[in-house]
Amino acid sequence: SSELTQDPAVSVALGQTVRITCQGDSLTTYRANWFQQKAGQAPLLVISGKNKRPPGIPDRFSGANSGNTASLIITGAQAEDEADYYCNSRDSGPDHWVFGGGTKLTVL
């Protein structure tokens, strides 16, 4: 199956903008979804591949796509945004879904 690559850790100052990236061959065909996971909790969809936020997700979360790279952008990061973020997309191979390894976001 395909692979999605994320930076293991990213930090951002409170109130600043941060971009979390995800690279992979499958992203040239399928768009990435983004999930937030806090310790001990199930993942929460924050941005879909069509750059849509589910109900309840703040509008400071947005997505962008270019070639084989997808980005999750948090504009004005808040303390509660500190979490692990995972990208995923349909797989261009036989599997349905592939996931990135996750990015740990620290809000300073």
Next chain:
Amino acid sequence: QVQLVQSGPEVKKPGASVKVSCQTSGYHFLSYGLSWVRQAPGQGFEWMGWTSAYNGNTNYAQKFEGRVTMTTDTSSSTAYMELGSLRSDDTAVYYCVRDSISFLYGLVLDYWGQGTRVIVSS
């Protein structure tokens, strides 16, 4: 509201099987598929397979072929995942996830169960 409620934690010995249930509510069960995804301790996510609630069709990740069975019970809107020949590296949290195709959101795993912790230990 959409809910996926999974069965409780399990402790199994190597070589045994485990069956995890996922009771759904708040949406039309037959209109969506369900994927199962696992997360080993401190690790990322691994897609295990998918089942159609409509007709029971399945598609398993190659890694789990022959060892996993995914089923649904339309009368109770419940999905099941059974994993056999358990090994210590099957220790993980197992999630059922609604597998959605929508005009608004596209292809997406949009709702997740709370997870079921499975520990495999002798």
